[in-house]
Amino acid sequence: MSKNYYPEAQPAVPGRKAISRLALDPSPCRACPVRPLSICDSLAEDELQHLAAIVSPLRLGPGQPLFDEGEQADFLFNVISGCVKVYKLLPDGRRQIIGFLFTGDFLGLAMTDVYAYSAEAVTGAELCRFPRRKLESLMERYPQIEKRLLGLANHELAVAQEQMLLLGRKTAKERLVSFLLMLSKRARMDGSDADQVFVPITRNDIGDYLGLTTETVSRSFTQLRNDGLIEVTSDNKVTLLDSGALQAIAQGF
Amino acid sequence: MSKNYYPEAQPAVPGRKAISRLALDPSPCRACPVRPLSICDSLAEDELQHLAAIVSPLRLGPGQPLFDEGEQADFLFNVISGCVKVYKLLPDGRRQIIGFLFTGDFLGLAMTDVYAYSAEAVTGAELCRFPRRKLESLMERYPQIEKRLLGLANHELAVAQEQMLLLGRKTAKERLVSFLLMLSKRARMDGSDADQVFVPITRNDIGDYLGLTTETVSRSFTQLRNDGLIEVTSDNKVTLLDSGALQAIAQGF
DNA sequence: CGGGAAGTTGAAGAGCGTCAAAAGTAGTGG
C-alpha cells in the first residue's frame, strides 16, 4: 500500500535531487526541491535554518488520511510530492472535494483553531509538516512569510470563485473539460507536456470534485472521446487532441 | 433610482452617528461607524489620519455597477451600508453570484491586477474607496493591516469552501435554507433579531447565488412555507419559525 | 390608475442521478 506513484526514477520536479535528502540533509530546507514553488522561498538562504528547525518530513500511502474536519489544527503542511485531496462531508455521506494539492502546494489556509475540512493522500505523497504555533512565531519575525501567505490566500480565493462558477453554472461536460485543463495547466507549470496529462485521480474523486457522480464523469469522458477531443490510455494518461476547442468548451462557449 | 434602502432614519449600525458624516468630518475614519467591523480597525486612533487621507466616499443606487470583471483593479472598497453583489459571467449569460457584501465587508481580495469578478449594488449602498497603490504602501508601513487582511482572506476562503459544498452537493431546499441562515447569522451579528431576517435580494439573484433558477427558488420558498418552517411577509421579511429544524436541513440531515 | 418588474404556479422536458450488471484492471498468493 505504500508504493509511491512518483518513484525516485521520475522525480516530481525533473532535474533536481530526489526527495529522500529531506530527512537526511542537515539543512533540509536549503536543499529542498520544492522551495522555489513554496512559501519557504520567502526566506533568505541564511534564514532557512529557522524553518528547518521546526519542520518534519511525512510520508503517506495512497488513501491514507492526514487529518479530519473538526480536529485541533496544530499543523500546517507543504506538499513535496504526490497528490493530496481536501474535502468536506455532509452527515449522510455526500462529499465535496474542495481541491487537489500537488508539489509545492501549501495546506493550511482557511482554518481557525480546528481544521475546516479533511485531507487525505490520493497517491503516495511526501509532505513537510510545520507546527502551527512555531510557524506563527516565525511569521512575527519574518513578515515576508505573511505577505507570501496573503498572496497565496488571494490566489486560492480566486480559484475557489472560479470553482463556484463551475459548480453552480456549468454542464457536466464543461466541468470535466475545465478539470482536465486545470491538470494540463499544472503540467505545463511543472515543465511537462501540457497536452499529455496524467490523471492519478479516480472517477469517483473527480465526481466529488465536480459535483457529479462517477457515472456521469465516465459518460462525459466517453463523450469527449467520441467527439475526438481526447484520447485516454489505460494508464490514466489523457491526451488533449484539440486544446483550443477544449478551452472554448470549458469557458462555456 | 438613488433612494437608499437604509435611510438615515434606520442606520445600518444602530446607536451610531449617521453615515453622512463620512464626507464632512475632517477625520472621517475616526468617526466611521463601521470601523470596528472593518480592516480599518487594525490602525490606532492616531494612525487613522493616514487612512483618512487616501479614502473617498462613494454612493451607489440600486443596480448600479461598481466595476466589471477584467477591468484594471485600481481601487478596493469597504462597504459602509447597503448590499453589494459580486459575480462572474459565462459568455452566454449564465451568471454565478460569488457573494453578497454588507456593512463592514471588504471588497478587493482575490484579485490580481485586474478584477476577477464584477460588482454591483443590490440595494442603495455607501462605500469607502481606497486607491490600491496607496493602500499597499500603507500596508508596508503598518503590517498589522496585512495581518488583518490575511485573517480576512482565510475567513473568506472558509466561506467559499462551504459554498462549494452547497453548490456541489446540496438540494434546492437545503441551499435556500443555508442562505436564509446565513442572513440570520449576519442579522444576529448586527444585533438584530436573528429570526426576523430582511431579504433585500430578488429571487433571481438568490438563484444565481445558489446555482438555481428563479422558479426553483420560488418553489422552495413555497415548500418551506407549507412545511410551517418560515413565514414570508410582503415586504421581504422572512420569519424563521423553527431555527433548529432549519439548521438540521441546511446541514443535510 | 397603469405599466413594468418581480414573484408564483403549472405543465412538459432535459440532464443528471440511481440502480444494476458487465467488463476492465490491479494486487495477492498459490
Added chain:
DNA sequence: CCACTACTTTTGACGCTCTTCAACTTCCCG
C-alpha cells in the same frame, strides 16, 4: 504464471430533481 479477489470503470435502463417555457398574479412607483 495464473487464478482469485476486490476495486474501478463503463454502459444501459429508468426515474427524479431541477429547468424551461408560459401564463398569471402581486407589488411597486410614477
